[in-house]
Amino acid sequence: MKKAWLWLVLITFLLGLATACGRESVSEYSWNLPADFPPPQVPEDNPMSAEKVALGRALFFDKDLSANKSQSCESCHQQQFAFAENRVVSVGSSGESHRRNAPTLTNVAYNHTFTWAHPELKSLERQILLPLFGEAPIEMNVSGNEELILQRFAGSPEYVQLFKNAFPRQGKPINFDNIVKALASFVRTLISFDSPFDAYAWRGDDSALNDSELRGMALFMSEELECRHCHGGFNFSLSSVHANSGLSLDEFHNTGLYNPAAGVRYDEGVFELTGEDAHRGLFRPPTLRNVAFTAPYMHDGSIATLEGVIDFYAAGGRQINGGKLAGDGRLHVNKSAFMHGFTLNEEEKQDLLGFLHSLSDDDFVGRISQ
Amino acid sequence: LYSRSRLALILLSLRASCRVIRKAAGKLALFAVLYSFISACEQAPTEFELEFRLAKPHPQNLTLAFFLYDLELIDPSGKTLAVELNTSSKHSKNISLLHVNTKSASLTDFTLRARIQDNLRPRFIQFKVGLPEEVNHANPLQAEAPLNTSSMYWSWQQGYKFLRIDVKNEQSPWSFHLGSTGCRSPAPVRPPEEACSQPNRLTVRLPLPESVDFSREAKVAISLKLEALVDLVAAEPSAEAVVCSGNYQARAVCKEMLTTVGLEASNGRCRDNCAAQSLFYIP
Numbered sequence: 001m002k003k004a005w006l007w008l009v010l011i012t013f014l015l016g017l018a019t020a021c022g023r024e025s026v027s028e029y030s031w032n033l034p035a036d037f038p039p040p041q042v043p044e045d046n047p048m049s050a051e052k053v054a055l056g057r058a059l060f061f062d063k064d065l066s067a068n069k070s071q072s073c074e075s076c077h078q079q080q081f082a083f084a085e086n087r088v089v090s091v092g093s094s095g096e097s098h099r100r101n102a103p104t105l106t107n108v109a110y111n112h113t114f115t116w117a118h119p120e121l122k123s124l125e126r127q128i129l130l131p132l133f134g135e136a137p138i139e140m141n142v143s144g145n146e147e148l149i150l151q152r153f154a155g156s157p158e159y160v161q162l163f164k165n166a167f168p169r170q171g172k173p174i175n176f177d178n179i180v181k182a183l184a185s186f187v188r189t190l191i192s193f194d195s196p197f198d199a200y201a202w203r204g205d206d207s208a209l210n211d212s213e214l215r216g217m218a219l220f221m222s223e224e225l226e227c228r229h230c231h232g233g234f235n236f237s238l239s240s241v242h243a244n245s246g247l248s249l250d251e252f253h254n255t256g257l258y259n260p261a262a263g264v265r266y267d268e269g270v271f272e273l274t275g276e277d278a279h280r281g282l283f284r285p286p287t288l289r290n291v292a293f294t295a296p297y298m299h300d301g302s303i304a305t306l307e308g309v310i311d312f313y314a315a316g317g318r319q320i321n322g323g324k325l326a327g328d329g330r331l332h333v334n335k336s337a338f339m340h341g342f343t344l345n346e347e348e349k350q351d352l353l354g355f356l357h358s359l360s361d362d363d364f365v366g367r368i369s370q
Numbered sequence: 371l372y373s374r375s376r377l378a379l380i381l382l383s384l385r386a387s388c389r390v391i392r393k394a395a396g397k398l399a400l401f402a403v404l405y406s407f408i409s410a411c412e413q414a415p416t417e418f419e420l421e422f423r424l425a426k427p428h429p430q431n432l433t434l435a436f437f438l439y440d441l442e443l444i445d446p447s448g449k450t451l452a453v454e455l456n457t458s459s460k461h462s463k464n465i466s467l468l469h470v471n472t473k474s475a476s477l478t479d480f481t482l483r484a485r486i487q488d489n490l491r492p493r494f495i496q497f498k499v500g501l502p503e504e505v506n507h508a509n510p511l512q513a514e515a516p517l518n519t520s521s522m523y524w525s526w527q528q529g530y531k532f533l534r535i536d537v538k539n540e541q542s543p544w545s546f547h548l549g550s551t552g553c554r555s556p557a558p559v560r561p562p563e564e565a566c567s568q569p570n571r572l573t574v575r576l577p578l579p580e581s582v583d584f585s586r587e588a589k590v591a592i593s594l595k596l597e598a599l600v601d602l603v604a605a606e607p608s609a610e611a612v613v614c615s616g617n618y619q620a621r622a623v624c625k626e627m628l629t630t631v632g633l634e635a636s637n638g639r640c641r642d643n644c645a646a647q648s649l650f651y652i653p
Contacts, residue, residue: 036511201526201559202511214557221525221558223616233520234511246467246519250433250536278431278538333540337611 029053034193034202037234038242040109043123046181048188051165056186058162059179064152065132066093067145073131073183076102076139082290082365083108083190088301092139099137099267101301106290106364109188110240112251116299117269117283119252124184132180142176150174192289192364197355209358216355219348225313226338236288236359252282253336256317256329257298264324267300281334292357293365306356310349316341417456418588420495421481422468425593425653429537429600435469435522436533437501441484443492443584444575451492456483465501467516486584495578495590495652499548499631500532500571506550507561524549525558528616532570533631535599544603546627547615548572551638568638572631574650575643591652598630598648 029048031039042048059065060073071093077083083105090098100116113119114127121127131139142149153159154174166182167173197217199208209217220227230253232238239251252270258281260266270279283299297303303312312318316339317330329335344352420441424434441453441464455461466482500506505517506529522531533548552567582588603612606623614624618635625635632640632647 036509038511197559200557206556217558221527226613226615228524229615232525233523238521240520242518244514244518246515246517250521278540334538337536337538337543337545337613340610340613 031191033191034198036202037193038244040107040188040191041241041243041245042109042188043125046125046184048185049166051162052167052182052185053189055159055162055166055178056182056184058159059183060186065140065142065149065179067141067148068093071140073140076131077105080293080365082106082192082293082361084294086295088296090139092137093141094138096137098139100299101296103286104290104294105187105190106192106361107235107240107287108190110235110242110287111237112239112241113284115284116286117252118273119270120273124187125180128180128183128187132176146176150176190364192361194363195289195361196358198361200358210354212351213354213358215348216351216353216358219344219352220355224342225352226340226342227313229338230285230336231288237285239284240287252279252284253338254281254332254334255283255313256332256335256339257281257302257312258318258320258325259327259329259332260320260325261327266325269299278334281332288356289359290361290364292360306353307349310344310352313339314342314344416584416587417483417485418584418590419481419483421589421591422470423591423593424470424472425595425597425651428472428596429539430472431538432472432596433469433536433538434471434534434594434596435467435531436499437465437467437516437522437530438482438497438499439465439502441466441497442495443486443578444494444496445491446493450496451486453484453486456485461516462514465505465516467519467522492578492584494575495592496573496575498571498573500550500569501530503565503569506530507553524616526561527555527558528553528566531615532572535596537603542603542606542612544612545615546599546612546624548628548631548633549616551616551618566638570628570633570638572633572647573640573644574632574647575645576650576652579652593651593653594649595651596649599627602626602630 029050031048033039046052063069063072063075065072074083075093076085076090078085081104085102087102089100090102092098103116108114108124111124112122114121114124115130132142133140135143153163159174163173163178167178170178193202196208196213199205219225230238230250233240234242254269258266268280270282271277273279291297292306295305297306297309303309315330317328317332317335319328319330320326330339330341424432441455442450443453444450454463455466457463461467461482468482501517507526508517510517510523510526517530522534523529524531529550531547531549533546535546537544548570550566550569550571553562554564554566555562576592578590582590602623606612608621612621612623614621614627618624618628628635628638629641630647631649632642632644634641
């Protein structure tokens with residue numbers, strides 16, 4: 001009987017040891033979120049750790065991660081623009097233009113799906129493979145240059161230590177699987193919940209918003225403007241989830257941007273992946289947090305200013321009069337029923353703009369690299 | 371005959387197990403464990419399944435979701451028996467989020483399982499569509515399942531969409547989002563101190579078919595008939611898309627949508643105890 005007890009204790013101990021060995025993380029990660037805010041979802045095979053975040057931060061800002069050393073992740077996701085870019089569309093390390101605008105990484109850890117229009121792309125780890133390894137267009141140009149890039153990090157004592165700290169149980173931690181995991185861990189920390197709106201809404205500070213911004217908030221949340229039907233919730237995007245989230249019902253929308261003649265090829269969003277006519281022109285609503293920093297707007301950067309964006313929604317879509325894309329987007333068969341347009345006087349427009357500016361987290365655009 | 375004999379054998383063995391357990395309970399050390407077994411043998415709650423179905427014809431490219439709470443069974447004398455929902459990511463003990471998308475392969479989220487403790491022969495099944503007032507305006511950041519679904523959320527001031535129907539077809543896309551209106555607070559991100567003037571909660575009471583036997587595991591199938599709503603959209607003379615979401619009195623079609631679900635648009639309360647609702651029925 002005594003022996004049986006001893007075996008039981010031994011097996012329990014070994015099981016505990018095995019479970020501990022299976023874990024990659026070396027320290028508990030503290031999200032440091034404001035009170036009540038739920039943490040983001042984190043995949044089981046890439047738990048957060050301060051050490052992985054430190055490695056990811058170094059990699060994110062390092063041009064050695066692109067084959068020709070001309071670009072880092074930050075080249076297109078610049079902190080001063082809330083980790084977006086002030087160009088219409090991004091340009092890769094080889095000079096090739098992307099067809100889409102670099103989206104903000106604000107609260108990207110809370111995205112339910114990634115990129116502008118990809119219903120099945122639901123993990124940051126998979127998304128990061130696109131700018132690293134993508135060949136159409138070329139961005140970081142890692143594909144075919146893996147060894148060249150890994151050797152740069154293997155030859156750097158600082159990186160050797162950072163990789164060792166982040167993945168201490170691995171004999172050869174300098175590889176792209178770990179690079180992706182570390183980058184994902186770092187960008188998950190790009191969390192922004194410290195705008196004047198947050199002070200008013202969640203911390204109960206009545207003085208955080210002025211009367212104009214409050215009027216703008218009422219307009220934003222109104223049924224006349226319908227903004228919240230796509231840009232609702234804690235993250236101002238219904239395509240957001242957190243550790244305690246339920247299902248997501250309605251994530252992609254056609255806002256009436258384009259409606260060219262039949263047969264004209266252009267970026268049709270979700271349709272390009274699913275092939276279903278009902279998905280033509282559907283894109284994910286991005287978060288509006290820090291939106292004042294992220295001009296130009298829309299998936300293709302085709303609207304230069306926030307004022308222009310408000311005019312576009314007020315018109316219920318866009319008519320293009322000349323060129324290849326000529327056509328009336330307002331009449332697109334897939335246009336969201338909420339895109340019916342509205343009328344604002346100049347004061348109301350300024351109120352709405354003021355509210356959108358109140359979603360700016362000034363600390364966020366200057367604090368990460370410090 | 372074979373299946374009946376097998377059932378009888380199973381029942382006999384179960385009874386025998388209970389007897390064996392009772393006899394074995396002599397030993398004091400095992401008493402607590404065995405007592406719980408005995409309790410389980412004698413007072414196991416009855417489970418039943420509540421399945422919602424979309425009656426045909428229904429629109430294609432349809433997303434429909436609603437919150438259900440205060441599920442009750444009512445016997446012929448009017449006695450109500452509260453029913454506890456089996457908790458999951460979609461259901462708490464009293465609140466459930468049911469949803470269906472005609473494009474998805476599975477309709478499993480359109481059913482829920484519930485438990486009752488007593489044997490009774492209920493005549494009606496009753497539930498409310500909506501959320502209790504105190505839940506509707508609680509801090510959204512702390513929302514637990516099933517309230518943690520942002521697509522069912524309006525604002526702290528207005529609370530949640532109790533029912534949402536979105537049809538995205540090429541001919542006539544339309545949306546009907548039902549929730550409380552007339553909610554007063556200093557801003558959309560402040561909860562109201564008083565109840566909203568138009569609650570827009572719907573009480574559904576449906577007669578149960580004789581065939582449903584709650585003393586055994588039962589299944590209740592409730593259909594949702596969207597025909598009347600579709601007809602309203604089809605009859606709408608305006609070219610503007612039908613979007614009824616909070617502004618129900620602004621358009622005739624939205625007022626009529628509320629009537630269809632048994633509500634009075636002017637005050638957001640049930641007409642005739644919501645008996646006139648024609649959305650839910652048991653075939």
